Amino acid sequence: MGARKKEALEQFNRDNILSAAKELFETKGVEQTTMDDIAKYADYSKSTIYVYFKSKEDIYNSIVEDYTDILIGELEVCIQDSSDFEDSYYKMCDCLVNFEEKYPKYYASLMGEEKTTNSRKKPILKDDKVGRELTGLIKEFLEKGMATSKIRADIDLQPTVLYVWSAISGIIQVAERKKDELDESLNMNKKEYLRYSFRTFYESLVRR
Amino acid sequence: MGARKKEALEQFNRDNILSAAKELFETKGVEQTTMDDIAKYADYSKSTIYVYFKSKEDIYNSIVEDYTDILIGELEVCIQDSSDFEDSYYKMCDCLVNFEEKYPKYYASLMGEEKTTNSRKKPILKDDKVGRELTGLIKEFLEKGMATSKIRADIDLQPTVLYVWSAISGIIQVAERKKDELDESLNMNKKEYLRYSFRTFYESLVRR
C-alpha cells in the first residue's frame, strides 16, 4: 500500500472517529460521553481510538478546530459579502449569536471560556486560533468603516479591535446567561435585548 | 451542650474545613485538590468532611459565596464612597480587575464563566447571586449618572444595566486572555489596554 493510500485511510479513520464523537458530544454532552461510547459508536476498538488520538481531550480539540474553521468562514462571508459597514456589523453579530445558540459548548471553547475537558487535569492553554483570526477579521471590518468614514479616522485601530471584540462577546455572553431573567425584569426576550445592545454599541462606534 | 454552643462548634468546623479547602484550591488548583487532601490539611477525617459538606462542589460553592460577598462589598464601596460618577466608574472597573487578577478561578465562577467543578457531572445552573446584586449596583450607578446629568436621561435604564455590565466584563475577560499578545501586536501592556478600553467605553456612555 502506497504512502498516499495509507495516508488517506488514516484520514478516513480519523474522520470516522471524529464524526462519531461529534455526534455523541452534541447529543449526550462531552463529559457524559466516554471513550468506550465513542469506540462503540464509531465501530472501532478502544485501542484503535488511542492509535489515532492520544486522549479524549485530543479528540475534543480536533472537533473544536473544525468548528473554528466553520465559524471563521461564516464571519468572513459577513464582512466580504456586504459592502455596507453597518450591514457587516449586524451580520457578524447575528452569525456569532447563531453559532453560540447552536453549539454553546464549542462556542465557549472557541471564545476561551474554558480550558479543559477533564477537570482532573490542569488546564492547558491552547493557542488561540479563533482569537487571532477574529482579530484579523475585525481589523478588516474597522478599516472598512474608517475608509467609508463611518467611524472616526483618528481612532487607534489596534486596541479598538480588541475593544470591539470585548463588547460583542461580552454582550452575547451576558445575554445567554441572563436570558431567563430578561423576560421578568425587562420586558424583552433575548433577541430583543441583543438587538438593543448591538445597536447601542454600534451607535457608540460610528460618528453621529 | 446547649444548642447555641453546638451551633458555634459546627460553624467552627465548617470554617476550618472551608479555609483549608480555600488555601488548597488557591495553591494547587481546585481540580488538583482531592477530598483526601482537604481532610488531611484541615485535620479531619474524610467522613467528617462529608458530615459538614455534601460534596466537593458544595465546598467550592460555599467558598465562591464568600468571595461573592467580598466582591459585592468592595463594589458597593466604590459606588457609595465617591460622589463623582466618573470616579465611581473607574473605581468599579479597577475593583473588578483586581479581583480577577487575584482570584481568577473564583472570578470566573462569579461571572458564570463555568458551571461545575467536576466535569464528569452535568453542570448545575446555580442562582446567580453576584449577577443579581451586581445588576442592582450598576443600576444604582447609572441612576446616579443620570441624576447628575452625566448620561442621557432618556436612556432605557434596565437593558442598559446589562449592556454596561456586558461591556465591562467582556473587556476584562478579553484583556486577561490576550494579555500576552497585547505587548507584541499593540505596544501596550494589559493595564494600559484596560485603561484605554474603559475610557473609550465611558466616553461612549456620557453625553459630550
Added chain:
DNA sequence: AAAATAATCAAACTACCAGTACGATAAATG
C-alpha cells in the same frame, strides 16, 4: 501462495478519585 509485517481487536487491567459504609473510639450529656 507463503512468510512477514502492520492494523485492528477484545478484554483484562491500572490508576485515580468522589462518595459511602461501617465498626471502633472518644467526648459530651444526663
Added chain:
DNA sequence: CATTTATCGTACTGGTAGTTTGATTATTTT
C-alpha cells in the same frame, strides 16, 4: 455510669481515562 453523639480510620463502590497484551485479521513482500 450509661447513653447518646461526634469523630475517626479504613476499606469499599463505582465510574472512567488510559494501558497492556496477546490474538486475529488484512496487507505487503518475496
